Amino acid sequence: MDEPDIIREFLIESSENLAQLEQEIVQLEKDPKNPDLLGSIFRTIHTVKGTGGMLAFSGIERVAHLCENLLSQLRNGLIELTPALVSIVLESVDAIKAELSAIEATGAERGTSPDDLLARLKAVNEAKGKAPFASAPPPATKSGPTAKDPDTSGSTARTVSDSSIRVDVSLLDRLMNLVGELVLARNQIIQFGALREDSALHASAQRLDLITTELQGGVTKTRMQPIGVVWDKFPRLVRDLAAASGKSIQIEMDGADTELDKTIIESIKDPLTHLIRNSCDHGIEMPADRTKAGKRAQGTISLRGYHEGGQVNIEIHDDGAGISPQRLKEKALQKGLLRSEQAERMSERELLDLIFLPGFSTADKVTNISGRGVGMDVVKTNIERIGGTVDLLSQTGQGTTFKLKIPLTLAIIPGLVVTSGIERFVIPQVSLVELIALQGETGRSLIESVHGTPMYRRRGKLLPLVYLNHVLGTGECDTPAESISIVVLQAEDRQFGLVVDRINDTQEIVVKPLGKHLKGLNCYAGACIMGDGSVALILDVTGVAQRASVISEDRTRGREKIAEAVAGPREEKHSFLLFAGPDGSRMAVPLDLVARLEELPSAQMEKSGTQWVAQYRGGILPIVHLRQALQERRVKKRSEAMPPDHAAGTTLQVVVCTHEGRQVGLLVEQILDIVEESAELRYPASREGILYSAVINGKVTELVDVAAVLRMGKVKFSHQIQPAEDRAQVAH
Secondary structure (H helix, E strand, O other), rough: OOHHHHHHHHHHHHHHHHHHHHHHHHHHHHHHHHHHHHHHEEEEEEEEHHHHHHOHHHHHHHHHHHHHHHHHHHHHOOOOOOHHHHHHHHHHHHHHHHHHHHHHHHOOOOOOOHHHHHHHHHHHHOOOOOOOOOOOOOOOOOOOOOOOOOOOOOOOOOOOHHHHOOHHHHHHHHHHHHHHHOOOOOOOHHHHHHHHOOHHHHHHHHHHHHHHHHHHHHHHHHHHHEEEHHHHOOHHHHHHHHHHHHOOEEEEOOOOOOEHHHHHHHHHHHHHHHHHHHHHHHHHOOHHHHHHOOOOOOOEEEEEEEEOOEEEEEEEOOOOOOOHHHHHHHHHHHHOOOHHHHHHHHHHHHHHHHHHHHOOOOOOOOOOOOOOOOOHHHHHHHHHHHOOOOEEEEOOEEEEEEEEEEEEEOEEEEEEEEEEOOEEEEEEEHEEEEEEEHHHHHHOOOOEEOOOOEEEEEEOOEEEEEEHHHHHHOOOOOOOOEEEEEHHHOOOOOEEEEEEEEEEEEEEEEOOOOOOHOOOOEEEEEEEOOOOOEEEEEOOHHHHHOOOOOOOOHHHHHHHHHHHHHHHOOOOEEEEEEEEEEHEEEEEEHHHEEEEEEEEEHHHHHEEEOEEEEEEOOEEEEEEEEHHHHHHHHHHOOOOOOOOHHHOOOEEOOOOEEEEEEEEEEEEOOOEEEEEEEOOEEEEEEOOOOEEEEEOOOEEEEEEHHHHHHOEEEEEEEEOOOOOOOOOHHHH
């Protein structure tokens, strides 16, 4: 939003506020003990003063400041309300109005100070009610306009406040709901007309379609505002916070013209403010600390807004100290928000999510900026309430980035209608990438199976496939289709193909919320009424992907663990990697120890002294054959050859584990599955290298002691290897 737009908004808002202020002052004279009325008057004057000062309108700022001081004394009971005091406040309002008129007409204030009014306001403030005072007589009516008094006489003369109108958001919401009902009626008439050979009906339906579309666009546009209306306040906020904390901070903003629904803008105003305050207070370091760390003394906060896939993305980045997961863990333990055994099992992602807990703060003392443990929970709650997500990325010493993904609007969205079994479902178009049809047996032959997961090779890359009827349990279609219909969807940062029985068409759908009894179904985002009057469920693409294990649920599991920790002791579930051990045994390791799952050719195995190794991802990976390690005590001499079933030409399954910051490969018989179990029913270990046995997934399973196995395998970490990658890849 450029400067003329800001000034125009200031004139409109101030004119409306002052009109309301006059009424409230007169009403206050009749009810001087009304604290709510006095508080409203004080806030209005304070707003006018603050905005006028920000825009360098010094005349407005001086009058409003003295008037604010006077109202403050009145609110604190230092003076009593008298007719003379009411008169001087109204006279101040008139002076501010005159300045606003001059600004609208000439772009600047009148250039003359109301010295008499300012002197009397100062006298009243200094007297503190001890001496009577009187207002000056009203100024004489001028015979005509002067060079410094704008001419507003005549019957073309309209002020900027007259050219706009404020509409209550609830009225816009009702209009949007009515447009939604009109869209439903339009869809029904179009579907009905398609079944009739009536040219007049078709023409009327097309006309109705055109008018409805234009009306919908117009009503939607009345609710859209640039995100700059929120961002415009942040430079001043950053400046004040930097001055208060002794830091040097600049703010950079890109994409302030990105438009959002008014309702959504109101919902993200507080979250964005909290994130900016958090970056200033916790993120950016003191200038001396930044210089010592090799950074510029002045820190930078960057705001970026942009449209992507029918959503609005907002990124708030600071180049500060970053967030230390270890410090978060210590603070959580100190405040009693976590038990020590839970904290030790939490990943870095789960530890970072601790900052969204109500009452959690890393500040050592409470200041007027932060330290009370409020703010970040407001961010998470408000963003998720409107269907958005908050993601946190942080690197110690480098900075922190918050990524917000929020919908454009919540009322009417375009969607793709698909059929699975006998049911119809709607997929939001924002998640749609492309449509694929595989014809006949030739098309079916293009689907491969990788570790039991169906895959389609799309432009040289494997695309995981999810069958909607399997995920939702809708059953098979009565008449098998001649082709396989694949809807390629985007869920977070992953793409997958959703196999449906039939792809119908795209429609603009009116989103209806689900009832309370269906809120727990994460596969559905809402419902809609189709053209024939039937109800169809709207798919939550991320929920479908999570249920089908296409994307990791680490973040969800992390927040559930945090919630459990706050709530107190209860049965906890843990993730395990299951694999076949020697002699048909069933074994497992905790998933948080696993970095990757690999299939390595036996020819890649080499000897380095007495240690088996493999060249792996630019480094050398020590390999421990689990069978040999566990049978070590049974043989007199350690075998240096690979077992017979791992002869040349075979493929070996390796679990790459992390131990004390280094990686080692466990050579196993066969990788089975990833499961989540409480594993509360435990039995003592029957052999070395095993922590204990437990019932996992309904079967007795030995839990491998990785540290002991490495000792038994005589592993020496003498080679530098690459650090572990994101464990989310294990699930794929």
